[in-house]
Amino acid sequence: MNEPQIKKQFIAGAVCPACSAMDTIKMWTLDDTPHRECVACGFSDTLDAQGNSVPNELPTRVSRPAPSKPLSQGQTLQFFPNPKLNKPG
Template structure:
């Protein structure tokens, strides 16, 4: 059998850290993937990515619309002519 080296990232608990979602202390794990720090709460499942300064990178909202609205089809232009109806007479004053 051949042995395959598996690169498993080591997750570590951060002492004294409080989860920003559920406010539970000492439940946050941190790890690095490709030099980018990530954190996860084992109590509520909250996950987050941090930037170089250690600040949270906001995730894009699921309700956000990023695609362009489809263009409306050009309206067909038609000439319309109205004729007076002789059966409709204005009442005499």
């Protein structure tokens, strides 16, 4: 209950990078990281120390969580030699 409330401020003259609407960007700082959000289209991102947009990490094979173990047990296969492939010695 005693948590400080985050003060979100509209930025006058700011243009949304996604929908190009003017005066719809609100900014706030959380843990010394500036965030911005467009109230018109819902676009949101974070900014670095220089004010550049920090892109969200794209899902790749490397960043995905490890797959869980298969639910079913595998079936054991047994291979037999093909008698037709025996070469006469």
